Amino acid sequence: MIDGHSIAGIIDVAADAGVSPTTVSHALSGKRAVSAKTRLKIQESVARLNYQPNLVARGLRSQRTHTIALLVADISNPYYPEVASGVHDVLTRDGYLPFVCNTNGVAEAERTFLAEFVARSVDGIIMHPMALAPAEIRFIVGRRVPVVIIGEDDGSHSVDFVRSDDRTGISAGVSYLHDQGHRSIGFISGPVGIGPGDARLISFRLAVAALGLRTDDEWIARGPYTRDGGLDAGARILASSTPPTAIMCANDLIAIGAMDAARAAGLAIPSDIAIIGCDNIGIADLVSPRLTTIDNNARGVGIACAETLLLRIADGPDAVARHTALPTRLVIRQSA
Amino acid sequence: MIDGHSIAGIIDVAADAGVSPTTVSHALSGKRAVSAKTRLKIQESVARLNYQPNLVARGLRSQRTHTIALLVADISNPYYPEVASGVHDVLTRDGYLPFVCNTNGVAEAERTFLAEFVARSVDGIIMHPMALAPAEIRFIVGRRVPVVIIGEDDGSHSVDFVRSDDRTGISAGVSYLHDQGHRSIGFISGPVGIGPGDARLISFRLAVAALGLRTDDEWIARGPYTRDGGLDAGARILASSTPPTAIMCANDLIAIGAMDAARAAGLAIPSDIAIIGCDNIGIADLVSPRLTTIDNNARGVGIACAETLLLRIADGPDAVARHTALPTRLVIRQSA
DNA sequence: ATGAAAGCGCTAACAG
């Protein structure tokens, strides 16, 4: 036996079992009652011929492929595997094939992938957009394919959104810094209009204002969501006329870069400068000092996305959109 | 305009352009000469109707889906995104849609995914098996779907393999430790029969023997490819009657766990105990002390896998199998 | 350079 893959089709099974292809189809799908005797014959034939349904043909005929695309900006960012894990566990349980594609944060790649998913008749898309606005996503994908967007909603009620409720976690972080005696707190965000940085910066400003702390524009910097981005932005903040005593960052990689910048400036962490990240990726617990950060429950986001998508598939395109915000929490380690 | 997704089919385009669907198909695929005037008309109709070919139908008819599955054991392991990145760049350039699926290292999941890929008529599979042997993979997938396996080849010449040449890098690591004065070197591998640990342990034994160093069974331990696995295994080695002065590890996560174990035992790194990892994942440069490790060129492996797969697709199943070994190198940082 | 007809493998719609 060299080859475990036979090329038997449903017609071969039907002939072998002495029934019609339709009956074989229904015996396998359970969509129509089939007598026990017939079902047994069919199961024997399926096993004997090693029949594997052609899922492409099934998809064309039934207009449902049982595939779900998860489109992420940077699979190297450890945040996404967590989301993917949650998505995976929920969807495989329901018989879907979830698969991951990677845009590298390029807007044109986001467009290309979305169009490709539609052309391939995926049953749903879960996406963390880096460059595309929800309206454009909806425009590209159309109404036939359900989309769940990870991130801040745009106010419209025509798309499902799932997000981490950064505000609670960031507020907790700022309060914690305040309790530690910090009165001047900086923030490093991502590039304008890209990713979660804008929203996190707003949450930060609100939290700071709520405590009656002042903010200085010199304490706010932006850069790519990378270690190097954090290094540059951190260095700029630390070079300001009166540097802050603490810095919050829009993600953990930026925070790790900011720690590099602090060390390069000869500052001790957290005694000279406290640093807090966002995301609580695996690395956060491995760096030195261990990173205090906001856990955004990435796996929970993945689970919520998958569940939202399944509900949307069940309810159809006209059902009211769901906007889910999952709580975040401060994880106190050593960097603050 | 609420919906960017039209439901125009090739028949609508043909009617709009005043030609047959056959001609539209050929105008788009370029598989048959079409007059310039006709092609222009068709392009206009395609644009006006916003025609998007149905790729499921195309796949059923042409028996080629232009999809490539990348099956990995643990997408959370930072090694895989690197591989995926290389795979992605090569395959998208050739018009394929590469997608990633995750088995969590469960043998049954590997089987299930492979069968699903065949049923979905993917044009190729790139896989890093954790539990399945090459023969079983070939058996499940059959001859129709090309497979490139990441890892040690099994001696047969019926499957394409791509691997990092661990031996050169591990040999360099052992020599380096020897140069530093180490004469007793331990090794932490993965579970028996799972992943690259077995082969790396063999390479280690050869390198140690080549330098005339003795090995002690107490200095060899095994555990899961995780930080906790490295912590446990490292603690066991350090608790042996005469602990080694250096430990090499089958991957970086194990090495980071071994560093935990060393610290827990009150040992300084690298002065009391030197530690070397394998893979050079991003974290390796972020931990403290920064991890000396063997870079296995994960992105290069991804590129080689994709190129091997494309050649296999072009050459057919009967062409001789390619076994590619990419060089690895020692990256000296602080832990050794 | 183009069209007509057939069919990829399956399931839905329509019968009994």
Added chain:
DNA sequence: CTGTTAGCGCTTTCAT
């Protein structure tokens, strides 16, 4: 409970 017919949307013969 089962079968017959039709057709998902496209590409491939085969014919001109």
